Amino acid sequence: xxxxxxxxxxxxxxxxxxxxxxxxSTISGNEYVYWYRQIHSQGPQYIxxxxxxxxxxxxxxxxxxxxxxxxxxxxxHATLRxxxxxxxxxxxxxxxxxxxxxxxxxxxILP
Amino acid sequence: xxxxxxxxxxxxxxxxxxVTLRCSSQSGHNTVSWYQQALGQGPQFIxxxxxxxxxxxxxxxxxxxxxQFPNYSSELNVNALELDDSALYLCASSLxxxxxxxxxxxxxxxxxxx
Numbered sequence: 243x244x245x246x247x248x249x250x251x252x253x254x255x256x257x258x259x260x261x262x263x264x265x266x267s268t269i270s271g272n273e274y275v276y277w278y279r280q281i282h283s284q285g286p287q288y289i290x291x292x293x294x295x296x297x298x299x300x301x302x303x304x305x306x307x308x309x310x311x312x313x314x315x316x317x318x319h320a321t322l323r324x325x326x327x328x329x330x331x332x333x334x335x336x337x338x339x340x341x342x343x344x345x346x347x348x349x350x351i352l353p
Numbered sequence: 354x355x356x357x358x359x360x361x362x363x364x365x366x367x368x369x370x371x372v373t374l375r376c377s378s379q380s381g382h383n384t385v386s387w388y389q390q391a392l393g394q395g396p397q398f399i400x401x402x403x404x405x406x407x408x409x410x411x412x413x414x415x416x417x418x419x420x421q422f423p424n425y426s427s428e429l430n431v432n433a434l435e436l437d438d439s440a441l442y443l444c445a446s447s448l449x450x451x452x453x454x455x456x457x458x459x460x461x462x463x464x465x466x467x
Contacts, residue, residue, distance in 0.1 A: 244395075276455060278455070285357070285443050285461055286443070286445075291455060329395060340386065341398070343398075345394070346395055
């Protein structure tokens, strides 16, 4: 079973920051938080991951709380192309630890 | 650097038939995972192959089987197809270590069983 809890859906206005929350209260000390997204009819796409520090790349920022029990993915300036299902996943960064998907958050970017 | 390529993109089969789906992993990736995604659901883990050996399996019956070849490409075989096998089948490759940047997914094969 997935180890994370996410809202089923969210709306965000185009050009605004999209903040997607994720709860992972049972996360272990060696588990990373990963985010993927899936645009309609495509395979999931890696966005970002982190252990305990906040992370930023060209796509998004990841904010992890100090107790590591929750995190937020931030898309700083959402566009219509960011409409997708976003999956928050916790796993050990090791080849034999599988990605287990939950139902994710369906993000709608509104024009 | 090429990504993950899956073939065919779409397929229609009749109940009871057998199907083989193929996946070419990203260059240098030695681990391949297969997922089944029913409409409106998240991808479900089927199994993973690492250096030609099965390295974990999800809750799928034995009629779902796989192979990984020396060049790390992979096949998913499904025997005795059932209507509920209709889904998007995703292949993902990875080269995981402590600095893992995640899996690279293909665009999937859409299987319809009639």
